[in-house]
Amino acid sequence: MQINTNLDAAFTARQLSGAENTLTRAYRRLSSGLRINSAADDAAGLAISERMTGQIRGSRQAARNANDGISLLQTADGSLSSVSDALQRIRELSVQAANDTNSSSDRQALQDEARQLVQEISRMGETAEFNGEKIFSQSHSSIGGDPNKRAVLDGMRIGWLSSSETRIAQYYGIQGGGEKMYIGVSSFTDGPGNIAAFVGPPSQPGYFQDLQVDMADATPANLPNGGTYPFYTDRTVMHEMVHAVMNSAITQSVPTWFKEGSAEFIHGADERLKIDIAAAGGGAAGMAAVVGSVNGAGWASDSQHYSGAYVKVRYLHDQLKAAGAGGIKGLMQYLNKNPGSDLDTALQSLIGKNLATFESDFQANGVAYIQNRINLTNADTGAVGGLDADGGPEQTADSIVPFGGGKGYDPNDVLSGFKETFENLGGGAGSRQVSFQIGAKAGENLQVELGAVNAFALGIDDTDLSTGAGASVSIVHVDEALAYVNKQRARIGAQLSRLETAVTNLQSSEQNLIASRSRIQDTDYAAETAGLARSQILQQAAGGLIAQTKVTGQLVLGLLRA
Template sequence: MRINHNIAALNTYNRLFINSASSSNSLQKLSSGLQINKAGDDAAGLAISEKMRGQIRGLDQAAKNSQDGISLIQTAEGALSETHSILQRMRELAVQASNDTNTLDDRAAMQKELTELTSEITRIGNNTEFNTKKIINGDMTGPGLGAAQEKITLNFDTGFTLAVAHADVKFKIGGEEYTLKFDEAANAGAAGMAVDSSNKTVTVGIKDVVNQIGTDLAAVLNNLAGALPSSNLAQFDISSTATSISLTAKSTGDFAGADGKNSVSLSSGLLAEKFSEDVVGSDGAGGEAKMQIGANTNQQFTVAIADMRALANLKISGTTAGGNHDVAGAKFTSVALTDNSGSAEYALDISDAGKATAAISVLDNAIKAVSEERSKLGAYQNRLEHTINNLGTSSENLTAAESRIRDVDMAKEMMEFTKTNILSQAATAMLAQANQQPQQVLKLLQ
């Protein structure tokens, strides 16, 4: 018998320590409901489940984003519903004014009401907001397109020298900073200019023009009061001779209106005797909003809402008193609207039967435009509702998968805890017995 090392007690102690640790681990799992509370519990499972958690939270937030998108659409659609009602009343007035049983005073009263209703449509378009963002005036988000007849004027003259590689010049379009770049890599036949509001650049391709023109080039950008959305880049072709360069638009560009004018001069390593061209913009379109409807990148949904004011897509007001409308016979009044922003606008003229009859066609087109926009918004809403349902299903299934990895089986773990707890109690009792064994040596010494 040995007394320096109580091997039985040491072995019992080790078993007690192991059982106590297992019991403590089971208690932690049972109290948290999680099978993985720390990386040591399951390193691979932790990594997989955390990735799943990121996806689940992303899906849940995407569902919230979609709900917000529906709220925005409902706000816009509600405003257009009222616009619809106003247009129906305006058409009713035009039909009434077409009847020659009315006196001049009768038509004057009808004209006054129609003019006020036109002002109200513009006011609704200007003031309808969601989360402080105007949504049916054409500039809901981003570089929306706007006023017609904006210009970009490019003038190339002699007398300026700057290496092409250093010819990047910054200027502002609608308050945003852009960079003008010369692209030497472009082929001569494909040389052109691209305006990209996404990357904030205006790029001009000039390869081989160096050999044809010379060694100096200067450009002046005047009346630069517009921008293009990245989804609708303006493309232009450049052709050149020994004495001139011409710029031709492939198609009519759309440019957004902006207050003020910008003028920038720059020079590159080319020589041109003359280069001058105006690019004129056409009527603008609406802005766009990007809805993040997925948990990952490149999972966006674009909501585009047109400018639904009287002067824009509805085309029931004009900027020239007594001017012609594009519908034959329709005229605008000589009295400016009571509610306008910026330059004066004028309502449709229904002062006589002929003008009132022509106004009916204009109002029919306006009603059709609102109907089309509301139908589009309804389609957006239906799509987002299905998106929300799909996101909910995906989140549910992914949560179930994550639960199988991360959550503890309570029944199984309770069984494990009971076992380790009993073993710990048994080990404690046996340790007491093992500690008593060395005392038997004392009997040998008596």
């Protein structure tokens, strides 16, 4: 027995201390609701739970960000809806103005309303804001691209091509066989005053041929005719369409004078002929020079040769009519249906003369033909089917290619005989990039593109309803603007749907993370209260036993008394 060291008291004190520590920890957990109140409670658990807390709070803020983004896009969509309504009204006014029952004052009234709507579209696009920031891009880049090129393509889409095809089918009886044709305005130029347009080999794989317009000869476009006397882009396009259709419908080789003369005869070339006769000295001598320029198979691409070819084909047209062969139309159809024959064979079959005899007749009678059959003083152009050539309606430089005539405007299907592709001018309204942070980590964002919607960007700043031609152009431009706005709205709608999905996903992720963190960090009250009761009992028991450990010392005193 010893008194310096009371092992029982030491052991009991240690147990009491442990019970008190356990009791203290239970009190902290039960009072705070947290299983981990300091790093000492669970170092690894603390690190994991804190990382989860960052993810939870980041997800919560990302959801708020996404909801803010939804609000911004809803504001943008509301503005675009108003722009769309204004565009629909401008289109309605354009359709009304295109009707020739309207007087000049009527069209001016329509133009005044349209101008106000155009200005309001610009105002909405330039002032729409969210939280003090402009919503849309403020760029003035046009969806139509270069205005002159756009005007020429508009002319071809709105009527030049379809009117040409219709006229060729009516008076020549032939049309394309469904081949692919590329139509461009940027790939060719030889300067002003030379080749204004051409049909030639395809510039891209898979196409049958190209139709290219030289913008050096078509600027400014001056719709609806594409120019003024003596140059008209619409007639140039009709000329080239004859080549395009003949390339498809007539596979055999024919003389150049026949191809070029037919292309001139479709729209008439009296103005050119008059100028070339004067340039060659005028009178009979000038006429003889024009006729003689197409004597035989030789060809030079100058204006005199084109005039000579025009007169020669027109002379042939009358010869064919006199023989009951249906004029130039009968010849074109014969060549189309008899691909094994040449022009010589066709003429022998239709007028009983071979090509050489016809050539001699024309050289002998060409000057007299111009003097007696071609009227160079009236407004008729001398086109096939017109007043001078066939006793039909007068065909003037303005009326020969109806603007908005033919098949009509459809950007995907202008022609019946060809599958055409128009050059993409590369025009586009500027756009503004907006980034929405929709995740808890860096880089978890959504890029949103908001384009410009002012009148310049939409390509409607030059809307002109004061003429029927201007109204037709306006319909086309408004359709393009509506397609652009609708595309914007569709993209915004998709992004709204994505953001709403992102919010739902963030909320679900947050809920799951909270549940995971709770299992690590939160107090289990059932377990802790059971532990508390146990610790309280142990504390009380240890306290009582410490008192009992004094008995050993009392026994030692008893021994000493003895």
